[in-house]
């Protein structure tokens with residue numbers, strides 16, 4: 166994969182992650198401290214699903230910020246000229262893998278190997 170293509174994929178992904186982060190944070194803000202629905206006679210059985218929704222949003226905020234970090238690191242590797250190389254063994258990461266997940270720092274063989282930054 167050439168650098169221009171990789172940068173395009175990564176910046177697109179970053180924009181999408183920003184959008185998802187805003188959405189998740191808005192969902193969190195909406196669901197905390199809002200008692201209006203309860204006052205209107207919300208069914209008690211609905212309470213559980215509302216709590217679960219808040220937890221999902223918190224999880225989403227964590228996941229999105231972790232993903233943003235990976236994408237930004239990948240953009241940093243593009244700037245350094247090390248993009249597309251496995252952080253563990255230094256081999257080229259194949260294009261199919263980069264097309265699917267342009268932010269990955271490792272080849273298939275090292276997909277589960279933790280990378281120490």
Ligand SMILES: [Zn+2]
Nearest residue numbers: 251254272275
């Ligand atoms: Zn590797």
